[in-house]
Amino acid sequence: MFPPFLLTTIAFGLFTASFSSASPDPTPFQISVPAESIDLLHQKLALTTFPDELVDVDRDYGVPLEDLKRLVSCWKDTFDWRAQEAALNAELPQYTVDIDVDGFDTLNVHFVHQRSSEPNAIPLLFVHGWPGSFLEVRKVLPLLTEGSPSFHVVALSLPGFGFSEAPRRKGFGLPQFAEVGNKLMVALGYDKYVTQGGDWGSLITRSMGFLYGNDSHVVASHTNFPQGIQPDGDEQPYTDIEEARLARTEWYETEGMGYYSEQSTQPQTLGYALADSPAGLLAWIYEKLINWTDNYPWEDDEVLTWVSIYYFSRAGPAASTRVYYEFEKNVDFKKMLYGTRLDVPTGLSHFPKEIRASPDAWYDVLYNVVFSSQHDHGGHFAAHENPQVLVNDVKRMFGTDGPLADVLVQLKTESMHN
Ligand SMILES: *[C@@H]1O[C@H](CO)[C@@H](O)[C@H](O)[C@H]1NC(C)=O
Numbered sequence: 001m002f003p004p005f006l007l008t009t010i011a012f013g014l015f016t017a018s019f020s021s022a023s024p025d026p027t028p029f030q031i032s033v034p035a036e037s038i039d040l041l042h043q044k045l046a047l048t049t050f051p052d053e054l055v056d057v058d059r060d061y062g063v064p065l066e067d068l069k070r071l072v073s074c075w076k077d078t079f080d081w082r083a084q085e086a087a088l089n090a091e092l093p094q095y096t097v098d099i100d101v102d103g104f105d106t107l108n109v110h111f112v113h114q115r116s117s118e119p120n121a122i123p124l125l126f127v128h129g130w131p132g133s134f135l136e137v138r139k140v141l142p143l144l145t146e147g148s149p150s151f152h153v154v155a156l157s158l159p160g161f162g163f164s165e166a167p168r169r170k171g172f173g174l175p176q177f178a179e180v181g182n183k184l185m186v187a188l189g190y191d192k193y194v195t196q197g198g199d200w201g202s203l204i205t206r207s208m209g210f211l212y213g214n215d216s217h218v219v220a221s222h223t224n225f226p227q228g229i230q231p232d233g234d235e236q237p238y239t240d241i242e243e244a245r246l247a248r249t250e251w252y253e254t255e256g257m258g259y260y261s262e263q264s265t266q267p268q269t270l271g272y273a274l275a276d277s278p279a280g281l282l283a284w285i286y287e288k289l290i291n292w293t294d295n296y297p298w299e300d301d302e303v304l305t306w307v308s309i310y311y312f313s314r315a316g317p318a319a320s321t322r323v324y325y326e327f328e329k330n331v332d333f334k335k336m337l338y339g340t341r342l343d344v345p346t347g348l349s350h351f352p353k354e355i356r357a358s359p360d361a362w363y364d365v366l367y368n369v370v371f372s373s374q375h376d377h378g379g380h381f382a383a384h385e386n387p388q389v390l391v392n393d394v395k396r397m398f399g400t401d402g403p404l405a406d407v408l409v410q411l412k413t414e415s416m417h418n
C-alpha cells in the first residue's frame with residue numbers, strides 16, 4: 001500500500017518564495033458583477049418557462065420540477081448575490097495575472113492565493129473541475145494555511161471558468177491547463193510545490209506530474225478522484241469496498257454520463273442553452289450537485305452561489321464545457337494519462353459516492369501511491385462536502401509521520417539555513 005520511494009534529487013530551498021521578476025505582478029482582484037448583469041438575470045428568471053413533469057417519478061427522470069421552481073424563485077426573489085459576493089471577497093484573497101500559453105494566447109488568469117503565517121509552509125496548488133470552481137477552496141483554505149504542516153495555498157480558476165479568461169482557439173486541452181497551473185506557481189515564486197485536485201483537477205494535476213514532475217516542479221500530489229486501470233493478472237475477489245466502487249462506476253457509466261457525451265461531442269450546441277437560460281444552467285449543474293454528493297444538505301443559497309459563479313463567469317458558462325471535447329480529441333495524451341505510471345509520489349483519498357472508482361490494485365498501475373485513505377461517507381466534491389476529512393488526509397500525507405517526512409524535514413532544515 002505504501003511503497004517506499006526516494007526523492008534524493010529534489011533541490012533544496014523548496015519552501016522559499018520570492019516573487020519572480022520576469023513575470024508581471026499579480027493584480028489584486030475583487031468580484032464585482034455589474035448591476036445590469038444582475039438585473040438581466042432577474043428578468044430572465046421571471047420569464048422562465050418550465051417543462052411539464054410526469055407524476056410520481058421522484059428524481060428518476062432528472063431534477064424534480066418542484067426543486068427547480070423553488071430554486072428559481074429563490075434566485076429571483078430572496079437570494080442576495082451582493083452579500084455572497086462581499087463574503088467571497090472578504091474570505092478569499094484574489095488576484096489575476098497574465099499567463100502566456102505556448103502556441104495559444106495570453107490569458108488573464110484569476111486565482112486565490114493565501115500564504116500561511118509559517119514561512120516554511122508547503123506551497124500547494126489546488127485545482128478544481130466541472131461543475132466546480134475556485135469556490136471549492138473556500139472551506140479548506142483556513143484549514144490548510146494553519147496548523148502543522150501548513151500550506152501556502154494557490155487555487156486558480158481554470159481558463160474558461162469563474163473569473164479567468166477562456167481560451168479563444170481550439171485544441172486548448174489538459175497539457176495547456178497544466179502549463180497554466182505550473183506557470184502560475186512559478187510566477188508566484190513557488191518553483192517546487194505540491195498539488196491537490198478532484199475531477200478535472202485530478203487529471204490536470206496528473207498531467208502536471210508528467211510535464212513538470214520528477215525534480216523539476218511538482219514534488220508530490222494528492223487527489224480525491226484517482227484514476228485506475230485493471231492490471232494484468234488482477235487478483236480477485238475484490239473486497240466489499242472495492243465491489244462497491246465498481247458498482248458505483250457502473251451506475252455512473254449507465255445512468256450518469258449524458259452530460260459527458262454532449263460536452264465532449266458538441267459543446268457549442270449545449271452552450272446556447274447554458275448561456276441564455278439561467279434556469280437551464282441551474283438544472284444542468286444542480287443535477288450533479290445532488291447526484292455526486294452523499295446526502296449532503298445543500299442549502300438553496302449555497303447552490304445558487306455555486307451556480308452564480310458559472311452564470312456570472314467571465315466567459316459565460318459555455319466555455320466551461322469545452323475541456324471535455326479537447327480531452328477526448330487529444331487521443332495520444334489521453335492514452336498516455338491512462339497508460340503510463342506517473343513517478344510523482346501521490347496520495348489518494350476515497351469517498352464512497354465518488355462517480356468512478358476502482359479496486360486498490362488498479363491505482364498502482366497508474367500512480368506511485370504513497371498514501372491511501374478510505375472514508376465511509378462523502379462524494380465527489382470532497383473539499384466542499386468533507387473539508388476537514390480531506391485536509392486531515394493531506395496533512396497526514398505531508399506531516400512529520402507521513403510517507404514524505406524525510407524529504408520535508410530535510411527541506412525545512414535546509415531552508416532554515418538559507
Ligand atoms: C520524469 O522521468 C521519467 C522517467 O525517467 C521520464 O520519462 C519523464 O519524461 C520525466 N519527466 C519530466 C517532467 O522530467
Ligand SMILES: *[C@@H]1O[C@H](CO)[C@@H](O)[C@H](O)[C@H]1NC(C)=O
Nearest residue numbers: 058059060251255256290291
Ligand atoms: C440522483 O439522486 C437522487 C437523490 O439521491 C436519486 O433519487 C436519483 O435516483 C439519482 N439519479 C440517478 C440517475 O441515479
